[in-house]
Amino acid sequence: MNKIETEVIIVGAGYAGIAAATKLFESNKxxxxxxARDRIGGRVNTQKAENSGETIxxxxxxxxxxxYLIWEWVKKYQVETFDCYxxxxxIYHYKxxxxxxxxxxxxxxxxxxxxxxxxxxxxxxxxxxxNLNAPWSIANAEKWDGITMDSWIRNNMLTKAARSAMHxxxxxxxxxxxxxxxxxxxxxxxxxGDDLDALxxxxxxxxxxxxxxGSQNLLSIVAKPFQDKIIFSQVVNSISQNGEKVIVKTDNLxxxxxxxxxxxxxxxxxxxxxxxxxxxxxxxxxxxMPMGAAMKCFVIYERPFWRNKGYSGQIVSDKPPxxxxxxxxKPDGRGILLFFVEGKNARDFIERPLEERKEKVLSTLQLYFxxxxxxxxxxxxxxxxxxxxxxxxxxxxxxxxxWIQFGEILRSPIGNIHWAGTETAIKWCxxxxxxxxxxxxxxxxxxxx
Amino acid sequence: MNKIETEVIIVGAGYAGIAAATKLFESNKxxxxxxARDRIGGRVNTQKAENSGETIxxxxxxxxxxxYLIWEWVKKYQVETFDCYxxxxxIYHYKxxxxxxxxxxxxxxxxxxxxxxxxxxxxxxxxxxxNLNAPWSIANAEKWDGITMDSWIRNNMLTKAARSAMHxxxxxxxxxxxxxxxxxxxxxxxxxGDDLDALxxxxxxxxxxxxxxGSQNLLSIVAKPFQDKIIFSQVVNSISQNGEKVIVKTDNLxxxxxxxxxxxxxxxxxxxxxxxxxxxxxxxxxxxMPMGAAMKCFVIYERPFWRNKGYSGQIVSDKPPxxxxxxxxKPDGRGILLFFVEGKNARDFIERPLEERKEKVLSTLQLYFxxxxxxxxxxxxxxxxxxxxxxxxxxxxxxxxxWIQFGEILRSPIGNIHWAGTETAIKWCxxxxxxxxxxxxxxxxxxxx
Numbered sequence: 039m040n041k042i043e044t045e046v047i048i049v050g051a052g053y054a055g056i057a058a059a060t061k062l063f064e065s066n067k068x069x070x071x072x073x074a075r076d077r078i079g080g081r082v083n084t085q086k087a088e089n090s091g092e093t094i095x096x097x098x099x100x101x102x103x104x105x106y107l108i109w110e111w112v113k114k115y116q117v118e119t120f121d122c123y124x125x126x127x128x129i130y131h132y133k134x135x136x137x138x139x140x141x142x143x144x145x146x147x148x149x150x151x152x153x154x155x156x157x158x159x160x161x162x163x164x165x166x167x168x169n170l171n172a173p174w175s176i177a178n179a180e181k182w183d184g185i186t187m188d189s190w191i192r193n194n195m196l197t198k199a200a201r202s203a204m205h206x207x208x209x210x211x212x213x214x215x216x217x218x219x220x221x222x223x224x225x226x227x228x229x230x231g232d233d234l235d236a237l238x239x240x241x242x243x244x245x246x247x248x249x250x251x252g253s254q255n256l257l258s259i260v261a262k263p264f265q266d267k268i269i270f271s272q273v274v275n276s277i278s279q280n281g282e283k284v285i286v287k288t289d290n291l292x293x294x295x296x297x298x299x300x301x302x303x304x305x306x307x308x309x310x311x312x313x314x315x316x317x318x319x320x321x322x323x324x325x326x327m328p329m330g331a332a333m334k335c336f337v338i339y340e341r342p343f344w345r346n347k348g349y350s351g352q353i354v355s356d357k358p359p360x361x362x363x364x365x366x367x368k369p370d371g372r373g374i375l376l377f378f379v380e381g382k383n384a385r386d387f388i389e390r391p392l393e394e395r396k397e398k399v400l401s402t403l404q405l406y407f408x409x410x411x412x413x414x415x416x417x418x419x420x421x422x423x424x425x426x427x428x429x430x431x432x433x434x435x436x437x438x439x440x441w442i443q444f445g446e447i448l449r450s451p452i453g454n455i456h457w458a459g460t461e462t463a464i465k466w467c468x469x470x471x472x473x474x475x476x477x478x479x480x481x482x483x484x485x486x487x
Numbered sequence: 488m489n490k491i492e493t494e495v496i497i498v499g500a501g502y503a504g505i506a507a508a509t510k511l512f513e514s515n516k517x518x519x520x521x522x523a524r525d526r527i528g529g530r531v532n533t534q535k536a537e538n539s540g541e542t543i544x545x546x547x548x549x550x551x552x553x554x555y556l557i558w559e560w561v562k563k564y565q566v567e568t569f570d571c572y573x574x575x576x577x578i579y580h581y582k583x584x585x586x587x588x589x590x591x592x593x594x595x596x597x598x599x600x601x602x603x604x605x606x607x608x609x610x611x612x613x614x615x616x617x618n619l620n621a622p623w624s625i626a627n628a629e630k631w632d633g634i635t636m637d638s639w640i641r642n643n644m645l646t647k648a649a650r651s652a653m654h655x656x657x658x659x660x661x662x663x664x665x666x667x668x669x670x671x672x673x674x675x676x677x678x679x680g681d682d683l684d685a686l687x688x689x690x691x692x693x694x695x696x697x698x699x700x701g702s703q704n705l706l707s708i709v710a711k712p713f714q715d716k717i718i719f720s721q722v723v724n725s726i727s728q729n730g731e732k733v734i735v736k737t738d739n740l741x742x743x744x745x746x747x748x749x750x751x752x753x754x755x756x757x758x759x760x761x762x763x764x765x766x767x768x769x770x771x772x773x774x775x776m777p778m779g780a781a782m783k784c785f786v787i788y789e790r791p792f793w794r795n796k797g798y799s800g801q802i803v804s805d806k807p808p809x810x811x812x813x814x815x816x817k818p819d820g821r822g823i824l825l826f827f828v829e830g831k832n833a834r835d836f837i838e839r840p841l842e843e844r845k846e847k848v849l850s851t852l853q854l855y856f857x858x859x860x861x862x863x864x865x866x867x868x869x870x871x872x873x874x875x876x877x878x879x880x881x882x883x884x885x886x887x888x889x890w891i892q893f894g895e896i897l898r899s900p901i902g903n904i905h906w907a908g909t910e911t912a913i914k915w916c917x918x919x920x921x922x923x924x925x926x927x928x929x930x931x932x933x934x935x936x
Contacts, residue, residue, distance in 0.1 A: 184641075184666035186887050188633030217633035217888030220666070273760075275724070305774050308757045311722075318780075318872035319834050322879060325754050328774035328886065331767075382892050385768050423767035430771060437777065437886040438635050439666030443831050 039292050044068045046484055047286050047298040049274050049310075052080025053098075053470045054458040055301035056261050057107075057477025058484075063264045065485055070293060071264075072272040072286065074427040077254075078261055081303075081428050082470065084252025087416040090338045092372055093252045096420035098432065098470050099366070101253075102244040104232055105471035107478070108256075115259045118250035123365040124240040126348050129406050131355035132199060136406065142239055143203075144354050150199035157195050157204060162233050165225040170464045173226040174445040182222035183442045190221050206354060206361045209380040211237045213330030213432050218381075220438040230467040240352070240364070244469065248366060253470060273427075278313035279453045297487070299480045301458040301473075304434045304448075305329050306427070316452060323444040326437045327461060329430025333384035333421035335360070335399045337414045339373035344407045351375055353406060359383035360402050372415070375403065379421075388421035395419055433468035434461045449479070456480040488741050493517045495933055496735050496747040498723050498759075501529025502547075502919045503907040504750035505710050506556075506926025507933075512713045514934055519742060520713075521721040521735065523876040526703075527710055530752075530877050531919065533701025536865040539787045541821055542701045545869035547881065547919050548815070550702075551693040553681055554920035556927070557705075564708045567699035572814040573689040575797050578855050580804035581648060585855065591688055592652075593803050599648035606644050606653060611682050614674040619913045622675040623894040631671035632891045639670050655803060655810045658829040660686045662779030662881050667830075669887040676884075679916040689801070689813070693918065697815060702919060722876075727762035728902045746936070748929045750907040750922075753883045753897075754778050755876070765901060772893040775886045776910060778879025782833035782870035784809070784848050786863050788822035793856045800824055802855060808832035809851050821864070824852065828870075837870035844868055882917035883910045898928070905929040 046062055048055045051073035062069045077083070083097040100122065101108050112119060130137045130144035139145035143154065169176050174183075187208055195201045208216050211234075212227065228234045236243045249256060261268065272288040277298060279285070286293045300307060304327040315321070342365055344351050351365025359379040366374040377399055379387045387395060396417040403411035422431030436444070449462045458480035463472030495511055497504045500522035511518045526532070532546040549571065550557050561568060579586045579593035588594035592603065618625050623632075636657055644650045657665050660683075661676070677683045685692045698705060710717065721737040726747060728734070735742045749756060753776040764770070791814055793800050800814025808828040815823040826848055828836045836844060845866040852860035871880030885893070898911045907929035912921030 180666075181641075184635055184637030184664075186633055186635055186638070186669075188888070189635070189638050192630075192633075215633075215888045215892070217629075217669070217891075218886065220635075305757075308754075309760070311758070315873075315875045318837065318870065321875075322777065322780060322834065322872055325774075325777035325878065326886075328771065331771060385771065385892070388767065421767065423771055424764075426764045426770075429774065437667065437775075439637070439664045442666075443664070443834070 039290060042070060042291060042293045044070050044293060044295045045297070047072060047284065047293050047295045048301060049286065049298065050080060050301035050459070051078040051261070051268055052301060053082060053257060053473035054460060054477040055299070056257055057474040058299050058301060058458055058481040059264055059267070060260060061478055061481035061485065067485070069267060071268045072274055072288060072291070072293070073268055073270050074273045076270045078257055078268065079254040081422065081431050082253045082257060084254035085418065087338050087418055090372055090415040092338050092374060092416070094336050094374070094418055095249070095252050095254070096334055096418065097253070097422070099248060099253055100245045101247045101470065102236060103242060103246055104236070105466055105469065107474040108471045111256060111260055111474070115256065117256045117259065119247045120250060120369050122240050122245050122248055123342070123345070123351060123367060126345060126350035128350050128352040128354070131353065131357060131406075132202065133356065142235065146199045146203070150197040153195055153197045153200035154203055157200065158234060160194065161225065161228065165229040165233060168225050168229045170226065170230055172445065173222060174442045179222060179442050182225065183220045183439055185221045186217050186438055187219055187221060187224050188215070188217035191216055202356045203354070206356065207234070207238055210362045210378055212435055213332035213384070213430070214381045214435055218437070219435050220441065222441050223436045226441065227467060230463070230465055230472070231469065245364060250368060274310055276311040276313065277455065279455065281453065284454050297454045297456065297484045299456045299458055299484060301477060301480070303329060303429055303459055304461050305429050319444065319447050320452060323440070323447060326440040326444060327434035328437065329423070329428070329434050330432055331381050331384040331421070331423045332431035333379040333388060333419060335377040335379060335395065335419040336417070337375045337399060337403060338416040339375070339414050342367040342373035343410045344373070347407065349407065359387045360399065384421050385423055388424065451483060456483050489739060491519060491740060491742045493519050493742060493744045494746070496521060496733065496742050496744045497750060498735065498747065499529060499750035499908070500527040500710070500717055501750060502531060502706060502922035503909060503926040504529075504748070505706055506923040507748045507750060507907055507930040508713055508716070509709060510927055510930035510934065516934070518716060520717045521723055521737060521740070521742070522717055522719050523722045525719045527706055527717065528703040530871065530880050531702045531706060533703035534867065536787050536867055539821055539864040541787050541823060541865070543785050543823070543867055544698070544701045544703070545783055545867065546702070546871070548697060548702055549694045550696045550919065551685060552691060552695055553685070554915055554918065556923040557920045560705060560709055560923070564705065566705045566708065568696045569699060569818050571689050571694050571697055572791070572794070572800060572816060575794060575799035577799050577801040577803070580802065580806060580855075581651065582805065591684065595648045595652070599646040602644055602646045602649035603652055606649065607683060609643065610674065610677065614678040614682060617674050617678045619675065619679055621894070622671060623891045628671060628891050631674065632669045632888055634670045635666050635887055636668055636670060636673050637664070637666035640665055651805045652803070655805065656683075656687055659811045659827055661884055662781035662833070662879070663830045663884055667886070668884050669890065671890050672885045675890065676916060679912070679914055679921070680918065694813060699817060723759055725760040725762065726904065728904065730902065733903050746903045746905065746933045748905045748907050748933060750926060750929070752778060752878055752908055753910050754878050768893065768896050769901060772889070772896060775889040775893060776883035777886065778872070778877070778883050779881055780830050780833040780870070780872045781880035782828040782837060782868060784826040784828060784844065784868040785866070786824045786848060786852060787865040788824070788863055791816040791822035792859045793822070796856065798856065808836045809848065833870050834872055837873060900932060905932050
């Protein structure tokens with residue numbers, strides 16, 4: 039067992055952990071960063087496609103215009119970005135009928151459209167009432183945390199088409215079923231990411247901008263000045279503290295420090311043995327933030343051929359598992375089409391053999407775009423529920439009734455243990471930008487004390 | 488690291504693990520049982536009160552008349568039991584007014600009474616529709632798993648008094664808030680334990696019978712023939728399997744076997760490192776069964792003095808945290824009064840200093856029973872959220888939307904890993920009897936293969 043002495047230990051080299059590290063580095067703090075995997079990024083992971091050689095973000099990939107912290111990095115390090123393709127006509131596949139539309143709202147019958155519009159306006163209005171710093175403190179918190187979004191949709195939306203669209207939108211944003219989250223969590227999350235339109239949108243929304251070299255590349259550049267401080271393949275088994283010192287143990291390292299920042303998803307914190315044990319409230323909190331189930335299926339083509347036919351590459355379908363797609367092709371580059379598979383569908387789909395998944399995605403695209411859709415260079419998919427060191431994606435969602443009971447201690451340090459991770463963010467919770475914010479906040483807590 | 492070779496490893500020496508062991512022992516299987524604590528029992532724990540010397544079950548304590556498996560043990564080993572005191576008048580404390588009543592339903596105004604009665608009848612009727620073997624398969628499963636009990640109560644009960652009583656009942660049975668569980672989970676659990684009346688009741692209900700020497704004592708007697716096979720203070724860190732063999736590691740033991748039975752609450756399984764990693768669906772399931780928060784506060788008196796005043800010792804109050812009490816005095820013995828503190832209240836109450844908790848319980852009893860209530864011999868309380876090797880009590884409750892997505896794999900073996908624990912029981916899920924059933928079932932799986 040090798041012993042290391044330092045000032046601060048950061049656990050997890052995702053966006054949150056690296057962001058915390060930048061602040062400690064700027065302040066000349068001594069620190070080391072322990073990462074379970076053999077790479078940085080966590081739920082951010084850029085891979086190279088086998089045949090086409092294209093870089094593909096199998097994890098988080100987009101940034102929105104109001105994600106100021108990540109934009110600071112983009113500008114500082116001058117990494118190349120491009121706008122996600124958002125022209126042409128979208129496809130809406132509902133009850134076996136394929137229709138086209140423009141903008142963000144599919145072409146439904148007028149009553150369904152009205153139904154959806156009213157519901158979205160009501161949700162937007164309610165979400166503005168959320169105090170992002172303390173969602174549990176608002177007037178209706180208890181009521182709103184006691185109702186699932188599944189119930190809310192049933193009780194407040196009348197038409198099947200509008201309900202279906204709302205479910206698809208929710209599943210795409212939260213990577214879980216509407217029954218798994220409360221109205222309060224939904225509203226918090228929407229407000230945290232500006233609003234529901236922003237979360238769903240491409241232009242001016244959370245899916246606006248992409249990285250030429252992937253989002254893991256930006257993180258590598260940010261981490262470069264202190265890359266010697268990152269130790270890979272270090273799964274943290276235990277953390278003990280005695281008021282003065284913190285000892286973090288992995289299979290082959292024992293690191294002593296004054297402070298530790300845990301930059302992991304809350305559910306994963308249960309895998310660490312804490313001594314003394316965590317306060318009961320914190321332990322029970324970690325039992326109540328299950329990870330979503332997000333899967334991305336990419337098909338790479340010679341060219342984004344659908345554009346020639348006038349299509350945007352954006353599809354909304356009520357037919358599981360391929361509900362929502364985006365065109366992620368680089369400017370003047372190969373055609374890259376991305377389908378999301380979310381929640382229950384993700385867990386089902388990943389259990390099918392790779393060949394079957396590929397065939398399903400290709401034949402679905404053939405349906406929309408014709409036989410050209412079959413002539414692909416690469417098929418790559420990734421389901422984050424399979425990742426031991428993520429536990430799921432995009433984020434841990436509070437279960438119904440948990441915000442009001444546990445929200446207040448989500449960010450509270452326990453002795454010399456501080457908590458980062460996008461789930462603890464106030465703005466852009468669940469996104470890379472929120473991860474950065476959480477890392478900054480945790481680092482500031484450490485630096486202040 | 489000591490190496491042991493055996494046929495079957497059981498993890499956890501609670502009622503489930505010991506029940507599994509009895510079956511293996513009867514079949515002359517070689518096995519060992521690894522227990523994290525220095526005692527058997529898990530969420531069953533009998534303690535001796537300091538001053539009075541009374542044995543007190545700070546964990547599970549009662550058995551009901553239809554809990555046939557535990558009754559088999561009681562009869563076989565001839566352990567002494569007694570009926571929980573269920574005579575005299577009960578107290579109903581609502582909106583500052585103290586009233587008395589007889590039977591199980593507090594004396595409310597007639598409209599509230601009707602409201603409560605109708606709601607309970609509806610719930611009972613629905614619960615009978617649950618297929619206990621497959622709650623996810625019934626007609627309304629998706630709808631019922633998508634609505635929280637908080638919503639159901641709001642939508643289906645009209646009066647504040649009836650709603651309050653329903654919340655108190657639910658919190659007492661599930662040790663969580665109504666917002667944390669779905670209607671489907673509620674109905675499954677009620678049906679699993681006969682029905683809601685049985686779960687709430689003393690005579691003919693789940694609170695009918697108590698053990699003279701405590702419920703841990705019965706387990707010790709059951710475990711006696713194979714007590715040399717139990718190794719204490721063994722926290723399982725990792726379990727690996729390769730199709731032929733299973734290797735279970737603790738800090739100082741490496742045990743090789745053909746099969747392992749994990750008799751832990753599902754949430755605790757997240758603390759074990761599995762190799763290969765568990766299937767994604769099982770990992771995500773374990774993130775979705777948070778433990779309840781149950782706390783028991785006992786006061787021991789020279790005699791059950793309240794009986795002389797005509798009181799049963801059963802109290803229902805709307806004033807947190809002391810909502811429900813029972814008289815657990817042994818026949819002709821000392822007076823033992825038990826208050827339950829559940830869910831949110833349990834987490835709040837245990838954070839108060841012991842002296843304050845004691846004072847609160849005593850002054851509350853003084854309010855109901857007069858100054859005699861202050862002259863106590865012992866005050867003992869226990870909040871199970873503080874127990875690292877339980878994670879909470881009574882049981883792990885499925886979060887809304889989880890039964891329909893994960894119910895089917897709750898009991899499924901993973902290679903040579905089999906799963907016991909009261910949460911996997913079909914009858915009396917969450918109770919000692921369900922734990923025994925789950926241990927038997929897991930042992931049978933092992934013996935058959």
